[in-house]
Amino acid sequence: MIYVIQTLVDAVSVGAVYALSALGIGLLFGVMRLVNFAQGEFVTIGIYTLMLTVGLWFPLAAILTVLVVVLLALLADRLAFKPVRDADPATMLITSFALSYLLQNVLVLIFGARPIGFNIIPELGLPVMIGEIRIPRLNILTICVAVGLLTGIALFLRRTRIGIEMRAAAVDFRMARLLGIKGDRVIAVAFALTGVLSAVVAVLFAAQTGTAAPTYGLQLALVGFVATVIGGMGSLVGAVFGGMIVGVVTVCLQALLPPELRVFREAFVYAVVIAILVLRPDGLFQGVGSRERV
Amino acid sequence: MTLLAIENITVKYGPIPAIRDVSLRIGEGETLAVVGANGAGKSTLTLAITGIVRPASGRIEFSGRSLLGLGPEATARLGVALVPEGRHIFEGLTVDENLLLGTTVLADRSSARHAMAQSYEMFPILHERRNGMATRLSGGEQQQLAIARALLSKPRLLILDEPSLGLSPVMVDKIYAILSELKSLGTTLLLIEQNPARIDEVADRVIVLSSGAVQASGLAAEILADEQLHASYLGGVALGARQ
Numbered sequence: 114m115i116y117v118i119q120t121l122v123d124a125v126s127v128g129a130v131y132a133l134s135a136l137g138i139g140l141l142f143g144v145m146r147l148v149n150f151a152q153g154e155f156v157t158i159g160i161y162t163l164m165l166t167v168g169l170w171f172p173l174a175a176i177l178t179v180l181v182v183v184l185l186a187l188l189a190d191r192l193a194f195k196p197v198r199d200a201d202p203a204t205m206l207i208t209s210f211a212l213s214y215l216l217q218n219v220l221v222l223i224f225g226a227r228p229i230g231f232n233i234i235p236e237l238g239l240p241v242m243i244g245e246i247r248i249p250r251l252n253i254l255t256i257c258v259a260v261g262l263l264t265g266i267a268l269f270l271r272r273t274r275i276g277i278e279m280r281a282a283a284v285d286f287r288m289a290r291l292l293g294i295k296g297d298r299v300i301a302v303a304f305a306l307t308g309v310l311s312a313v314v315a316v317l318f319a320a321q322t323g324t325a326a327p328t329y330g331l332q333l334a335l336v337g338f339v340a341t342v343i344g345g346m347g348s349l350v351g352a353v354f355g356g357m358i359v360g361v362v363t364v365c366l367q368a369l370l371p372p373e374l375r376v377f378r379e380a381f382v383y384a385v386v387i388a389i390l391v392l393r394p395d396g397l398f399q400g401v402g403s404r405e406r407v
Numbered sequence: 408m409t410l411l412a413i414e415n416i417t418v419k420y421g422p423i424p425a426i427r428d429v430s431l432r433i434g435e436g437e438t439l440a441v442v443g444a445n446g447a448g449k450s451t452l453t454l455a456i457t458g459i460v461r462p463a464s465g466r467i468e469f470s471g472r473s474l475l476g477l478g479p480e481a482t483a484r485l486g487v488a489l490v491p492e493g494r495h496i497f498e499g500l501t502v503d504e505n506l507l508l509g510t511t512v513l514a515d516r517s518s519a520r521h522a523m524a525q526s527y528e529m530f531p532i533l534h535e536r537r538n539g540m541a542t543r544l545s546g547g548e549q550q551q552l553a554i555a556r557a558l559l560s561k562p563r564l565l566i567l568d569e570p571s572l573g574l575s576p577v578m579v580d581k582i583y584a585i586l587s588e589l590k591s592l593g594t595t596l597l598l599i600e601q602n603p604a605r606i607d608e609v610a611d612r613v614i615v616l617s618s619g620a621v622q623a624s625g626l627a628a629e630i631l632a633d634e635q636l637h638a639s640y641l642g643g644v645a646l647g648a649r650q
Contacts, residue, residue, distance in 0.1 A: 277504050278511070281497045288495040291457055293483035293512035293560065 115245050120368045126252035128360025129259030130317050132353045134333045135340035136266065137310035139352030142341060143283030144303045146202055150209045151189060152311055153334030154216035155182050159315025160325045161224060164231045171234055179312040186308030190301055198300075213331065220327040228326040237320055255317050262313055263353060266306065270349070275302055283347065343389045345396025354397060359386070410435045410595050411456070411564055416465030418448075418455050425451040426619040428465070433564065438586075438596040440606040440627065443616035443640060449599045450492055452616070453568050456597075457489050458482040470563070484512045486563035490570060492599075494553040496541045503537040505552055509559030519559075526555045547578030554585060558594075565589065566597040571605065583608050607631050615640050 134156070141149050159182045166174035193212045197204050237254060240247040270276035275298075282289040282299045290296050314333060319325065337352075340359045344351025362385050366378050374381075389397065411433040418426045426448035433439045443449050454460045456467060458479040467474040474482055497505050506526060510519035527534035530551050536544060541552060550570060557565055570586070571579040586609045590596060600606050606613065606627065613630040615623040617640040623630060630636060 274507070277500065277507060280500060281504075281508050284497045284499060285495050287459060287479070288491065288497070289508070290479040291459070291483060291489050291491070292508050292556070293480050294508065295480050 116368075118246050119248065120364065122248050122252050122256075123368075124361040124364035125357070126255045126360075127364050128357035129256050130314055130321075130356075131333075131336050131340055131360040132356030133259055133262060133310050133314050133317075134337035135344065135352040135356035135359075136263070136349060137307040137314070138334070138337045139341045139344070139347070139349050140279075140303050140310075141307050143347050143349065144279060144286070144300055145194075145198070145205070147194065147205045147209065148338060148341075149194075149307070150206075150331070150334055150338070151193075151212040151216060152307060152337070153330035153332070154213050154220075155186055155189075155308060155311035155330065156315045156318065156333050157220060157325075157327060157330030158182060158185055158216065159312045160319045160329060161220065163233065163316060163319045164229060164325045167231050167233060174233075175312075175316050178316060179309055182312035182315065183305050183308035186304040186311070187301060190304040195297075195300075213334075217327050217331065224325070224327070226327060228324040230324050231319075232323050233316075233320050251320055255321075258313060258317065262310070266310075269306075275299070279303060339383075339386055343386055343393075343396055345398040348396065348398035351396055351398030358389075358397075408435045409433070410437075410470055411597070412466070412468045413452075413456070414466045414468075416455055416462040416467060418451050418460055419463045424463075424619055426455070426616075429616070429619070429621055430465075431614055431621070431624070433595060433597060435563075436593045436595055438590050438598060438609050438611050440598040440600060440603070440610035440613045441616055442600050442603045442606065442613060445601060446618075447616040447640075448619035449601070449616055450568055451619075453489060453491070453566050453597075453599060456482075456566065457487060483560060486560075488557035488560050488562035488565050490550075490553045490557045490565070490567045492568040492572060494549050496544075496549050496552055498542050500541055501538055502533050502541045502544065502552060505541045506533065506537075506556055506559060509556035512560045522559050522561065526559055529558075530555045545578075547574050547581060550574060550578070550582055551585070554582075558589075562594075564595045564597060566599070568599045569601060570598070571600070571602065579605065603631060603637070 340355035344355030
């Protein structure tokens with residue numbers, strides 16, 4: 114029983130990181146119909162920023178990481194995506210791949226391709242004992258941060274004017290513009306939110322792994338993309354649930370599979386993803402993905 | 408005084424022209440109806456005015472200022488509002504949230520609140536349903552919401568694209584009663600309709616569009632009395648026929 118609870122806490126913790134990653138992808142897809150694979154590099158650059166600021170007081174390092182990644186996201190919008198915004202979705206997708214490879218290779222040039230170890234707060238690795246259950250502090254922190262951030266974003270989207278404008282733009286971008294809503298501003302805010310989410314994912318991921326490598330973010334972006342697909346393209350709730358499902362399934366398979374089959378864990382995870390898509394081809398939640406953005 | 412002046416605009420989708428050399432003028436406080444069969448280019452005309460598509464040639468001036476190249480946001484901020492065909496209510500947003508977005512171009516929050524209160528007064532059914540999902544409204548209520556949302560920006564020109572399409576006769580009565588009220592309040596209206604049966608209630612002048620070109624224009628009474636025009640361009644819809 115204790116093992117089951119500990120595994121579940123692990124699963125929710127990993128799922129929370131995936132959910133944040135998926136929400137970042139889902140937010141941009143909702144507004145722009147863009148699957149931004151460069152979001153992975155936003156996370157990676159966040160991890161490296163944290164590595165470079167590791168000597169600083171941790172909250173300050175975390176804030177710096179958020180600022181750097183938000184700035185990077187806004188620059189990506191302005192310099193890479195805005196010029197091709199009126200182009201077809203394939204052009205934007207290729208732009209996101211190009212930006213992803215560019216940033217990844219810049220990181221390889223600066224830091225090399227090998228993982229670099231660093232330790233943010235060693236105390237986070239220590240467990241909290243609840244009865245006989247040992248829960249790492251980092252898992253509790255991850256779950257609390259994810260719940261806090263998801264709640265904050267939900268409130269932002271429901272209670273603020275710009276949040277309502279973003280929801281409207283995600284449903285019908287052309288109609289939103291016809292009402293005078295500034296498309297550039299809505300898209301910039303979506304990129305900034307993606308930056309915040311990527312930075313938080315970077316901090317949590319770096320705290321869990323204690324290493325930085327140029328390809329870490331890409332893996333998270335792929336998981337986030339898969340999560341948004343099974344959640345329902347364009348559905349933010351779906352993206353969060355999709356991320357959580359992928360995380361929980363991954364950890365549960367790690368715990369349940371016989372040791373000789375654990376190397377095939379990813380194959381089993383994707384088998385579950387395929388099964389979900391066979392049963393619900395549009396994802397678990399109906400999104401706006403099938404609609405055309407104008 | 409001319410509010411909107413369109414001169415010889417041509418809009419193409421690829422090599423194919425959707426409208427060709429179309430010219431029209433709307434005076435302040437006037438109601439102009441543009442009628443034509445499906446595919447005549449009526450909706451393309453609204454897209455060109457609102458900045459969604461850019462004409463290949465010609466001029467569009469609003470209150471003496473060129474609208475070409477402005478884009479929909481800036482056009483809305485100048486005072487042009489569109490009630491699009493199909494209403495385009497925001498799914499997943501409440502009636503209140505849909506209306507709130509109509510106040511985007513207003514200067515401050517207090518004018519937005521005041522405009523919302525006025526809107527709820529004019530459309531009591533929307534006030535009743537303000538916290539419900541907008542897509543749960545009936546077709547006629549959604550059309551009222553689309554009109555109310557457009558009016559919240561206090562437009563100088565209100566364009567309505569097929570406002571009676573797909574509505575029950577009772578709801579068409581309601582929508583035309585609203586249009587008559589807007590006209591009596593001095594709102595400048597550009598009314599796009601496929602079915603000319605009701606436009607005599609509000610239109611001062613009528614333009615008949617067919618295959619992307621203006622076929623006839625003149626005072627509403629004259630155009631609507633011309634049975635030849637009806638037979639040739641409007642699918643033979645009987646004059647003054649009610650839905």
